[in-house]
Amino acid sequence: MNTSTGSLESHSPLEPAAGVGPVLEVDDLHVEFRTRSSVVNAVNGISYAVHQGETLAILGESGSGKSVSAQAIMGILDVPPAVITGGGIRFQGRDMLTMDEEDQRKIRGPGISMIFQDALSALNPVYSVGFQIGEMFRAHRGTSRKEAKQHAIELMDRVRIPAAARRVNDYPHQFSGGMRQRVMIAMALALDPRILIADEPTTALDVTVQAQVMDLLKDLQRDTGMGLVLITHDLGVVNEVADRVAVMYAGKIVETGTVDDVFTRPAHPYTLGLMNSIPQVEAKGGRLNPIVGQPPNLSAIPSGCSFHPRCPRARTGAAAAPGRDCVGDVPPLRLVVPGREAACHYSEEVLGV
Amino acid sequence: MGRYVARRLLLTIPVLLGASFLIFAMVYALPGDPIRALAGDRPVSPAVVQVLTERFHLSDPLWVQYWEYLKGLFSGDLGTDFRGRPVLDTIVRTLPVTVKLTVVAVLFEIVIGIVAGVLAGIRRNSFFDNFVLVSTTLVVSIPILVLAFLTQLLFGLKLGWFPIAGTREGLYSYVLPGLVLASGSLAYVARLTRTSIAENMRADYVRTARAKGLPQRTVIVRHMLRNSLIPVVTFIGADIGALLGGAIVTETVFNLPGIGREVFDSVKAQEGAVVVGIVTLMVFFFIFFNLIVDVLYAVLDPRIRYD
Amino acid sequence: MTDQQQRNLDPAQIEVDVTAGIGTTPVDGTDARQNSLWSDAWGSLRRNVLFWIGAFLTLLFTLMAVVPQVFARGVDPRACDLANSKALPSAAHWFGYDIQGCDYLANVVYGARNSLIIGIFAVLVILLLGVAVGAIAGYFGGLTDGILSRIADIFYALPLILGALVLLRVGPSTDIPIINSRGPGAVALALALFGWMTAMRLVRSQVIAVKSQDYVAAARAMGASDRRILIRHILPNAVAPVLVYTTITVGVLIAAEATLTFLGVGLQRPAISWGLQIAAGESSIRSAPHLVLFPSIILTLTVMAFIMMGDALRDALDPRQRS
Numbered sequence: 001m002n003t004s005t006g007s008l009e010s011h012s013p014l015e016p017a018a019g020v021g022p023v024l025e026v027d028d029l030h031v032e033f034r035t036r037s038s039v040v041n042a043v044n045g046i047s048y049a050v051h052q053g054e055t056l057a058i059l060g061e062s063g064s065g066k067s068v069s070a071q072a073i074m075g076i077l078d079v080p081p082a083v084i085t086g087g088g089i090r091f092q093g094r095d096m097l098t099m100d101e102e103d104q105r106k107i108r109g110p111g112i113s114m115i116f117q118d119a120l121s122a123l124n125p126v127y128s129v130g131f132q133i134g135e136m137f138r139a140h141r142g143t144s145r146k147e148a149k150q151h152a153i154e155l156m157d158r159v160r161i162p163a164a165a166r167r168v169n170d171y172p173h174q175f176s177g178g179m180r181q182r183v184m185i186a187m188a189l190a191l192d193p194r195i196l197i198a199d200e201p202t203t204a205l206d207v208t209v210q211a212q213v214m215d216l217l218k219d220l221q222r223d224t225g226m227g228l229v230l231i232t233h234d235l236g237v238v239n240e241v242a243d244r245v246a247v248m249y250a251g252k253i254v255e256t257g258t259v260d261d262v263f264t265r266p267a268h269p270y271t272l273g274l275m276n277s278i279p280q281v282e283a284k285g286g287r288l289n290p291i292v293g294q295p296p297n298l299s300a301i302p303s304g305c306s307f308h309p310r311c312p313r314a315r316t317g318a319a320a321a322p323g324r325d326c327v328g329d330v331p332p333l334r335l336v337v338p339g340r341e342a343a344c345h346y347s348e349e350v351l352g353v
Numbered sequence: 354m355g356r357y358v359a360r361r362l363l364l365t366i367p368v369l370l371g372a373s374f375l376i377f378a379m380v381y382a383l384p385g386d387p388i389r390a391l392a393g394d395r396p397v398s399p400a401v402v403q404v405l406t407e408r409f410h411l412s413d414p415l416w417v418q419y420w421e422y423l424k425g426l427f428s429g430d431l432g433t434d435f436r437g438r439p440v441l442d443t444i445v446r447t448l449p450v451t452v453k454l455t456v457v458a459v460l461f462e463i464v465i466g467i468v469a470g471v472l473a474g475i476r477r478n479s480f481f482d483n484f485v486l487v488s489t490t491l492v493v494s495i496p497i498l499v500l501a502f503l504t505q506l507l508f509g510l511k512l513g514w515f516p517i518a519g520t521r522e523g524l525y526s527y528v529l530p531g532l533v534l535a536s537g538s539l540a541y542v543a544r545l546t547r548t549s550i551a552e553n554m555r556a557d558y559v560r561t562a563r564a565k566g567l568p569q570r571t572v573i574v575r576h577m578l579r580n581s582l583i584p585v586v587t588f589i590g591a592d593i594g595a596l597l598g599g600a601i602v603t604e605t606v607f608n609l610p611g612i613g614r615e616v617f618d619s620v621k622a623q624e625g626a627v628v629v630g631i632v633t634l635m636v637f638f639f640i641f642f643n644l645i646v647d648v649l650y651a652v653l654d655p656r657i658r659y660d
Numbered sequence: 661m662t663d664q665q666q667r668n669l670d671p672a673q674i675e676v677d678v679t680a681g682i683g684t685t686p687v688d689g690t691d692a693r694q695n696s697l698w699s700d701a702w703g704s705l706r707r708n709v710l711f712w713i714g715a716f717l718t719l720l721f722t723l724m725a726v727v728p729q730v731f732a733r734g735v736d737p738r739a740c741d742l743a744n745s746k747a748l749p750s751a752a753h754w755f756g757y758d759i760q761g762c763d764y765l766a767n768v769v770y771g772a773r774n775s776l777i778i779g780i781f782a783v784l785v786i787l788l789l790g791v792a793v794g795a796i797a798g799y800f801g802g803l804t805d806g807i808l809s810r811i812a813d814i815f816y817a818l819p820l821i822l823g824a825l826v827l828l829r830v831g832p833s834t835d836i837p838i839i840n841s842r843g844p845g846a847v848a849l850a851l852a853l854f855g856w857m858t859a860m861r862l863v864r865s866q867v868i869a870v871k872s873q874d875y876v877a878a879a880r881a882m883g884a885s886d887r888r889i890l891i892r893h894i895l896p897n898a899v900a901p902v903l904v905y906t907t908i909t910v911g912v913l914i915a916a917e918a919t920l921t922f923l924g925v926g927l928q929r930p931a932i933s934w935g936l937q938i939a940a941g942e943s944s945i946r947s948a949p950h951l952v953l954f955p956s957i958i959l960t961l962t963v964m965a966f967i968m969m970g971d972a973l974r975d976a977l978d979p980r981q982r983s
Contacts, residue, residue, distance in 0.1 A: 074563075105567075105569075107566070109566035121557035122557045122561045123561065124561070124580065125655070126579060126580055126583075126655060135567065136565055139565065139567045171656070173655070187565070367810055372815075375818065376823075376826060379826050379827055380830065490710065490964075490967065494960060496915035496918060496963055497919070498915070499938075499956040499957075499959060502942070506952070510945070598822075602821070621924065628826065632818070636817045
């Protein structure tokens, strides 16, 4: 449990390449799904960085590419049909995409770990949870089966599963949804990863259990100092646990900044739309303002700003400023105000500066 | 689990009794002349008629006859054939041949069927996958009778690789008939494995196993294969019960003296006691292995609970 | 049950079809769901090469059964000359001659009629028995279902070939009509008697699955009678899997007939049958292998025709298999 990365041999892919820097960097990542009839552009050039102890929330609706980018990092995309067509993924300064398979594998687990939305299907139904947690130690450290099980019990204790020693031999279907997600978390945290990617970790759970699981994740992050990438469409969860947020739309990041900034003063009309669609406790009886229109079709992404068909502020033709036609010109992700980037031609207007 | 097995065992009794009674009734009680049916084509003297009538309680109603037979069965007496040989001896003599044939057939199912299915499932839509699909359709469509003669012609007479009749060359004599007997199940095993593998390859828990950084081999063997083979293993288990039922056609064409050929010869000769005895044994195997499979299923997949 | 014909009747092989007829929406609309099921199925069938091969072969052998003289090129199968005994195939006589010196092509061609008649007649009896018993067991449940299912279990435990073999052997010495005839009717009935259980289980499970759907409950609430519910709402859903099963089973039964005849309890001389031809050719397999080969090939193609069509139908009617 306490083995730090430093005790590993110097050629390990877990050894940082440079001194201090972000633990995880995603740089202009592109992912496509190629089927016989069409190409789905799932991720279209996203970049972000996660530092030690930091929580980055990736916010977006389903189909925005948030999960696909996480799967690309973990190397668990189904290839084919998925193809990483460009960009880089750097873990502690080393590009994982150019590493050989075996080095990549060694990072999964002790370097970067992931928990999934539906723990019931993500855990193998025919092995006990203790075996599946212990597998991490056996595969990465050659621990004996018996010792691995001991570690598994300690981990189950740590994620606050009651009577861990008794339940270690139980199977996933014998646990409640919340307890199952704790098993997933225990498994992901087994080797003290530098980065934990949580893909909608609470979506499948009851509201009360959601809060417990998020609290647990927060506590564990504080204890270990790992970076947390939280993939979610739940604004409340982002608000509660994240330091920074990246909002994704149609496979691109349309806005990033600290959670407080982005939530209080959105710089992109899509983010603004999201904020307006939350039911406000204060505004009881008022109407919700959902974003109109359909989510984009990823095999035919709208030209220019991909959000323009749904954007109340979209300008085109004569109404648009030169080079800032929402239908014709792709808005780059640019620094709008210090600490804030947005991909909108008219961010300043949205911000009201 | 224990209670479930006990309940299942209890439920098999009526099926076992029913099936043996059905055969018993067909052999002894269909309208017509039972003595003529019993004696087959042999001329019958009044003395023999007398003996047969007494031995098989032919003057009693059918259920009394069957009851007498059952009483014998429970004391280990399966009756005797026309020449006075105990049916039990006949079974003890012929069963080992059928068991060997079954073992060979099951080995073919496992080795060829599973390997072909795994490779086809992993490389779906590849040339090999299509080859497996087409060849299994072909194999399933060839009647076992035809397949037996075709393999005899090709591998026995033309190429001379295998003996085509009898058991003189030990286990080697069983290769060709074993392959023929296995063919249908083999094709089914290949298809079942292929479907199961293709389904499990995209399963969430396989993705999880990869995300855990497990070596490729562990992901495939421990997580994908282990789960995919559950339905295959249970099918093969049930198939053993079916194969032990004796392959009438295979054993006849390849001249193997197993229970399949014995029961066929006995049906032809209208040796009622042998037919009823062997068929009851076959039905028992069939039911027994089906029960084993249900238990095995629960062992292999912890989600299955019968209680 | 060891012989492959028997295994083809295994419900495991057909289980994928069991859900084919059941939509996921519990709303009414048996008709709407059925319509889209069939039009989707036809769309996928049309593109399936195996289906067309199977359909072509089926048509070919059906024609052969109806007008054999055309395929036999006008040769009488019973016009024989012992001088030609076992003569090998030639340009004039494609399949050669059999032991009695009869034209073998004509004999093989004339064999199609008995095979198809027995296969189709047996499957019709199986359907009749299977649908009736299965619908009653599934719909009424409880003790009725318990008894009928146990009876099916009993028959299921007996191998098809073995059961039919015993019945056909003792048949001629009994007074039961048809069964004592030694003719195609006896073979078909014997096969049906030991082969109806899978159809019954299929229909039973369909009926049970559909029975609990909301629209059936609604029909009942509106006062529909048991009979009406069974015929209007439940049986249409069972059509898809039963059709797949039926198509495959015709092929399986044709193979079973040939096997029984080969074993000496099916059709008897002077009937013309592939099973009899294979049995007669067996003794001269070394000197005249064509006598076993030609009826075997034609028999296999006939069986294959039905199995291919059934396979294609299964793929077309099972929505889960569509990608």
